[in-house]
Amino acid sequence: MREAGAPRGQGQSPRGTRALSQPQIILLTYVLSALELTCLFMHFSVLPYLSRRLGLDSVAFGYQQTLFGVLQLLGGPVFGRFADQRGARAAFTLSFLASSGLYLLLAAACSPALPGVTLLFASRLPGALMHTLPAAQMVLADLSAPEERPTALSRLGLCFGVGVIFGSLLGGTLSSSCGIQCPVIVALVVSLLGAVLSFTCIPTNTKGASDHAQPVPPGRTKASVFDLKAISRLLLQPGVLPVFLVKVISGFPSGLFTVMFSIISMDFFQLEAAQASYLMSFFGVLQMVIQGLVIGRLSSHFSEGALLRASVLVFSLVGLAMALMTHVFHFCLLMPGLVFSLCTLNVVTDSLLTKAVSASDTGTMLGLCASVQPLMRTLGPTLGGLLYRSFGVPAFGHVQFAVNFLLLLVLWRQPIPRKTDKAP
Template sequence: MNSFFQVKVPFLVSFQPSSVLDRVIQITYVIAAVDLTCLFMQIGILPYLAKSLGLDTVEFGYLQTIFGVLQLLGGPVFGSSIFSLKEIMRLLKLPGVMEIFLIKVLSGLPTGLFLMMFSIISINFFGLEAIQSGYLMTYFGVLQMVVQGLVIGRLTSHFTERTLLMLSVLVFSGVGLALALMTSVFHYCLIAFPMVFALCTIGIITDSILTKAVPPSDTGAMLGICSSVPPLTRTVGPTIGGFLYKRFGVSSFGYVQLAVNIILFLYLLKNKIPQKEEKVR
């Protein structure tokens, strides 16, 4: 095994890991970086390839959905006895879990649909070339790093989970209205910051609430369920998003987001969710 790491991955040897586990973690980081790089290359390039092949928006959505389904088919091969539907339903039936999970899914779903179709929107609506679309995706990624690294941590130390949950849903509503009125790339650049803020905040807050709502032995399983939301969005999102975009245009994403999050905000006002007023730890 030592010779393998020295020959195949020489740049990892300089770290002089103290155990095999350290080396496995390092290789995992490398694999994750390569995987994400290829994923975003696929997201950025595939729409231009689809357009050159003559596919319309709905057909492109079908293509993306098929790709997502093929990804999900690997699930039963790895750990099917652990991540079973029965186990998932058991956790979701615990007190306070189902409603928070639904808020997590529903609040970000319209934005997820928009982001799934953004590459097509950047071509047809904004009229951007592939490299310009790549710059916008990079800008969005930088905003995520800034918000998660500099903003969320400070807010969680000063405000309770309920306050931040309601704030993120309210910001999502404002983002929805802004998306409905958006007409240019400049408008999108302005909208991107509150969009990223709401996405990051509601993701962190709901994960925190859900992991504290289950027994410590089920924390890992609950985190796994939470992390399954983005892949599911990538699976069904392109088909739904393609239909909305072709039938109603870009503004439909904004109106759907506005309506969904206003309903969620009113629900949060009426109900004490979560039951305990705590800060994120």
């Protein structure tokens, strides 16, 4: 029998360990997210140099990046459904074990005695199951009340900022002082630690852990994790598809720019590698401040529909200014608006979409949301490359302004409902 006053969903830790309280589970979720993102950006910081050392040209490097994006695109919804069916502990543990497999193969690729190129491409395969952030979002959505959900999700921005800053700095520092294999080995050890913490401390399931969570609908047959119909039916539920389309359409132009940013920083802004890393650190700090501190406060004063329209409006204004920029200083001035729009769009749409489905489907829904970024990384290099080669950097601003301005007109005529969570 559940102890009086204890949140539902607790007391399901492995035998011999003490069940954590709900605030402790939420804090551990943030810690695990920060660890995973730090490892991910350590890996990103050394991957181009490892590829160059193995003799890969820019085309081959693009192929393995595209492979990683496609695998994450396909794996996101399946992983989300796995999290719904098997629970938070299994989802976190699987994601960290997949990360460990990726870093193990990447460390092996650094060895001159092994076939490095083959192992480098093989290391992309576990990426299909590397989805710690959607797992964390599912736990926060399960444990938070609907009115508190935007604030809880926005605090993940602090974790993202920590990952960008410390991951990039650690990756560069360790590879310079101890060799290119060192950051990968550190990431492997940290990922294994994350798997142990997940298995021993995260509850088996967080569904129904909040008084506001909704029970699994009675009479529903338990479908397979790979049931595509069960995944796609979520998009057909009331209030889901319009919000999901806004998420994809509004963020796609900025996604194209982000994918091409490494090329733009070298060719258009004429930045050295160190200067580009400083700019990325600035981006990480802005993300921490805006998503971790600003959006949570705004969500308590404004409706989610108003915040969504504000993000689209700022996107269009930033796009107009981006079409006129000629120097990296101009881009630094635009960065706060760009980061605000990106963070607000992601937090608000994730919150609206998790409210629009039952508690038993929040993981699958967040898995679909997690597939948006891999979709951009898959299509972005080709589309962004054609746009950049044909029209230059101003074209990204023109496209962003046009798309978001038209979307703003649509939202003004048919605004997103202020509350889309289902009745209990």
